[in-house]
Amino acid sequence: MTQLLVRYSRILEIIGDIVKVHVPAPQEGEISDIGYGDLALIENTLDQEQPPYMAQVIRIDRDEVSLQLFSGTKGLSTQAGVRFLGHPMQVTFSPNILGRSFSGAGRPIDGGPALGEEAKIEIDGPTVNPVRRVLASRMIRTDVPMIDIFNCLVESQKIPIFSVAGEPYNRLLAQIGAHADADIVVFGGMGLIFDDYHFFRQAFEEAGVLARTVMFVHQGSDPVVEGLLVPDMALAVAERFAVEEGKRVLVLLTDMTAYADALKEVGISMEHVPSNRGYIGDLYSQLARRYEKACDYKGAGSVTILSVTTMPGDDVTHPVPDNTGYITEGQFYLHDGVIDPFGSLSRLKQHVIGKVTREDHSQIMNTMVRFYAAARDAEQKQAMSFDLTEYDERLIRFGRLFHERFMDIRVSLPLEQALDLCWKTLAECFEAKELLMKESLVSKYFPKRSGADSGERA
Structure with missing residues (x-):
């Protein structure tokens, strides 16, 4: 691409992991080649042997472009040069990614071989045209009685697990991924410690589902921006498997509160005016753009999203669970190690109970809860x-x-x-x-x- 030949060397300031660079505004009649979300390489002229820093465009303000670095700004000087790649973040998509684990930057982290010249797809694309959506009518069995009997998980549904720190929500998510009757499981982890990542991978391997699972993992020690990319990578891959391969895909995301906290951290670095409790003003839109990827595609497969949303202080009015509740189609409340039958709700369960399940399902569900x-x-x-x-x-x-x-x-x-x-x-x-x-x-x-x-x- 022609923009690879252009090198911008006027760095205005470096704040945290944010670099602001001056890019001359295009002349009259010209169109800028730099777009929001595009990738850039930052070359440090003080150390020619150091590999370029990878960054992403997160703001364009006339002739000032702000970049979020993937690996931090340590060792970077204001004498560095910037080259824009002309495309947003991409993720590898092919059948060869099944059974593999990747970082938030798309690098293999499982010790397996590099994928080489596999096809790349852009992440964070537009949501599906509503005309291509089919009314939810199929159930995803999880073998968890409190879900399958009382609040069925339905294909194309988007539903969170509301919980608090310390609860075994990761164990529940791993159990669902291990037993769900989906064709493919796509796992996205944000802010995980290594033990959590190892636990999920081991659980999927012991259940025999790792061969149809792909994992995108952002660990707590990784750059913040990689945590922001994990949901988009997971959902981009899930969409392709559903649309091109006709697969029933279950996306597991944990923890969306960590994702929102990463958004807040970037917003603070960008000096954005904070909204409710310091979170960015467009938190609802950011969450909705991800959750609305859930879809049952006409003539193809489906994408179902099950996420974890931790509630700081067990406060359901906290901005993250509060906004999530407006977007999703119900919730599972996990507290004291159990799923609460009263606080939990699946708004799509009526599409499958008694229709694709046994005739006594509805009656037994109501009777058990009543007693x-x-x-x-x-x-x-x-x-x-x-x-x-x-x-x-x-x-x-x-x-x-x-x-x-x-x-x-x-x-x-x-x-x-x-x-x-x-x-x-x-x-x-x-x-x-x-x-x-x-x-x-x-x-x-x-x-x-x-x-x-x-x-x-x-």
């Missing part, structure tokens, strides 16, 4: 030393079984087995007439007690 709510009330009566009826004691027993058999995220069951276990749990605590369910379903699925059991109950 669990009653069990919580009975537990409060017990804690306040009120007298308990025999029915209250059965409710409390049901609550314990529900927590143990379904709410624990370590539980892994196929949907049909989980539904059968629901019926078994109900039968252990209640009579058939107490369920208030359709008689046809009760007669078909409610376990028949043996004579000994019936006599003991009587």
Whole structure:
């Protein structure tokens, strides 16, 4: 490209990882070759042996261009020169990336061979034309009972896991990735420590799904800008697999609060006027541009996004979860190591429950939650030393079984087995007439007690 021949040497200032360079404005009738998001190489003239710094255009203000460096500005002088590459960040796309792990800059970090002259695609492209979208109608099974039974994950859905630091949300995300019935899993990690990255890779490998998984990982020690690129890389690759290969792709992102914090850090360096709690004013738009990549493509595959959003101080009104809730189609609340059946919601579950799942799914879901709510009330009566009826004691027993058999995220069951276990749990605590369910379903699925059991109950 012609812009590779142009070298700009007037660096105005260096602040943190931001370099501001003077670029003469184009003459009348000319069009600038420099675009927002384009890559640039910064050559340090004081050390000719040092490889060029990689940077990205993050602001253009008349004849002043701001660059975010990928590897920091240590050792960089104002005598350096800048060459613009004329294209935004690209990521390698081919079947050979499956089973591989890459950094936020697209470099292999798994010790495997370089990919060589594989095809490159641009990241952060436009969202799909709504005409090409299909109404969600297929379920992604995760083998997590609290999701599959009570809040189904539906293809093309975008849904976060709301949690707090210290909760096992990464374990839950890894379990879903290991058991989900998707064709391809694309993992994007932001601000991870090495142990987290190793945990995910080992979990996928032990489950036998690593060969259909591609990972993009930004570790806490990596440059901030790489954390901003991870979601775009993951989603660009997911879109290509869905559109060109017709694959059902599940994208796992953790942690989107780390992504928002990276946006805030760059905004501070750019001296942007902060908005709510110091976050950038267009936080909603930045998050929406990523989440809206979820889509069921007409005549092709689908992209489903499941992300983690940590809530500082367990505050759901924090700007990141607050904005996320307006964009996504529900949420899973993870606290105390379990998925809360009351705070969790999947707004698309009605498209699949009872339509692509078993006929008793809807009834059993409502009945289990109803009895669990009653069990919580009975537990409060017990804690306040009120007298308990025999029915209250059965409710409390049901609550314990529900927590143990379904709410624990370590539980892994196929949907049909989980539904059968629901019926078994109900039968252990209640009579058939107490369920208030359709008689046809009760007669078909409610376990028949043996004579000994019936006599003991009587």
